[in-house]
Amino acid sequence: xxxxxxxxxxxxxxxxxxxxxxxxxxxxxxxxxxxxxxxxxxxxxxxxxxxxxxxxxxxxxxxxxxxxxxxxxxxxxxxxxxxxxxxxxxxxxxxxxxxxxxxxxxxxxxxxxxxxxxxxxxxxxxxxxxxxxxxxxxxxxxxxxxxxxxxxxxxxxxxxxxxxxxxxxxxxxxxxxxxxxxxxxxxxxxxxxxxxxxxxxxxxxxxxxxxxxxxxxxxxxxxxxxxxxxxxxxxxxxxxxxxxxxxxxxxxxxxxxxxxxxxxxxxxxxxxxxxxxxxxxxxxxxxxxxxxxxxxxxxxxxxxxxxxxxxxxxxxxxxxxxxxxxxxxxxxxxxxxxxxx
Ligand code: NAD
Ligand code: WQD
Numbered sequence: 001x002x003x004x005x006x007x008x009x010x011x012x013x014x015x016x017x018x019x020x021x022x023x024x025x026x027x028x029x030x031x032x033x034x035x036x037x038x039x040x041x042x043x044x045x046x047x048x049x050x051x052x053x054x055x056x057x058x059x060x061x062x063x064x065x066x067x068x069x070x071x072x073x074x075x076x077x078x079x080x081x082x083x084x085x086x087x088x089x090x091x092x093x094x095x096x097x098x099x100x101x102x103x104x105x106x107x108x109x110x111x112x113x114x115x116x117x118x119x120x121x122x123x124x125x126x127x128x129x130x131x132x133x134x135x136x137x138x139x140x141x142x143x144x145x146x147x148x149x150x151x152x153x154x155x156x157x158x159x160x161x162x163x164x165x166x167x168x169x170x171x172x173x174x175x176x177x178x179x180x181x182x183x184x185x186x187x188x189x190x191x192x193x194x195x196x197x198x199x200x201x202x203x204x205x206x207x208x209x210x211x212x213x214x215x216x217x218x219x220x221x222x223x224x225x226x227x228x229x230x231x232x233x234x235x236x237x238x239x240x241x242x243x244x245x246x247x248x249x250x251x252x253x254x255x256x257x258x259x260x261x262x263x264x265x266x267x268x269x270x271x272x273x274x275x276x277x278x279x280x281x282x283x284x285x286x287x288x289x290x291x292x293x294x295x296x297x298x299x300x301x302x303x304x305x306x307x308x309x310x311x312x313x314x315x316x317x318x319x320x321x322x323x324x325x326x327x328x329x330x331x332x333x334x335x336x337x338x339x340x341x
Contacts, residue, residue: 008081010037040335060104077119090149101152136301178232178261183327190327192334205328208281219290228268232261232299235315261300278321
């Protein structure tokens with residue numbers, strides 16, 4: 001049975017991926033510094049899968065701490081989720097973002113090399129396409145970044161490609177996620193942002209549950225069908241399954257670059273309507289100015305993922321909204337209430 005280290009495994013995408021990995025027959029170990037997660041999320045994962053998951057509260061920038069974990073466990077590969085992801089915060093705190101995202105990946109790669117563990121799955125983002133000239137976006141489109149968060153992802157992609165050029169024993173997947181939403185069917189785990197959410201779906205769901213008054217729709221004058229921004233929302237469980245497929249595809253040395261999206265674009269107002277339907281709640285909104293740095297339309301060309309990974313997203317928009325709502329309505333305060341010992 002293969003053993004995988006999941007960094008950032010206590011977070012939103014990490015917890016969902018832990019479940020899919022275990023269900024696919026992998027052994028896993030989680031490292032997380034808990035700066036944006038709580039142990040309660042992992043406890044709930046254990047409850048869902050009925051398996052204990054070794055956990056180490058270690059920062060990926062802590063080489064000594066990481067080395068100790070690698071001394072205890074013999075890993076076949078690493079899925080690297082650990083990092084910071086708030087675009088606005090990255091503009092205010094670039095040092096923190098480069099240190100955590102880029103610096104953390106350097107240290108992790110060093111330790112992996114030291115232990116001859118050279119299978120690496122990295123959480124990249126559709127943000128590396130910048131403002132694409134056309135859609136759907138293919139993996140070979142030009143790359144650019146408009147903020148420190150995006151630039152940190154681009155730098156890591158380039159760093160990992162350099163690592164492969166120097167030593168072609170590495171087996172690397174750069175997975176470019178589009179917009180992950182939704183939650184596990186159990187309603188036990190889901191996205192749990194700190195403070196007021198930056199992203200659309202957590203914001204909409206907090207309006208629906210009565211924690212926020214109304215949604216500010218950023219821009220009603222984009223060149224889209226209804227004037228609001230269009231994105232490729234993907235169910236987090238589909239995304240998690242994509243990681244299992246990526247690990248399975250890393251059967252020989254390579255750098256594999258894959259979009260993980262659905263290939264469908266929905267506008268902000270489509271999302272409001274879909275969420276109202278799934279939750280049975282009204283989502284009050286107001287159209288305001290565009291948000292700096294936003295683009296009009298972004299959705300994936302998913303043909304390479306289909307051919308190379310044998311993977312495609314299966315969950316439709318209604319299911320994404322229903323699952324988000326189940327999580328949000330059952331856990332209005334996120335993981336604050338400890339339900340399991
Ligand atoms: P998340 O914040 O829920 O998960 C990240 C986890 O990493 C958290 O549990 C956090 O505590 C941990 N972490 C942060 N810094 C760490 C450090 N220095 N050492 C150890 N652990 C650390 O975010 P997520 O949505 O699950 O995202 C996971 C990854 O996917 C991130 O790298 C993110 O940039 C990337 N990504 C996310 C999205 C998205 O919209 N959610 C889209 C594209 C890419
Ligand atoms: C979606 C749409 C907004 C909030 C970001 C990162 C990206 C990736 C995913 C990590 C846009 C509109 C939003 C609100 C709104 N993360 N919106 N009111 O901007 O596509 O991507 O998260 O890698 O890097 O940039 O996602 O959910 O913030 O926005 O009208 O309160 O919703 O303008 O059209 P985005 P989002």
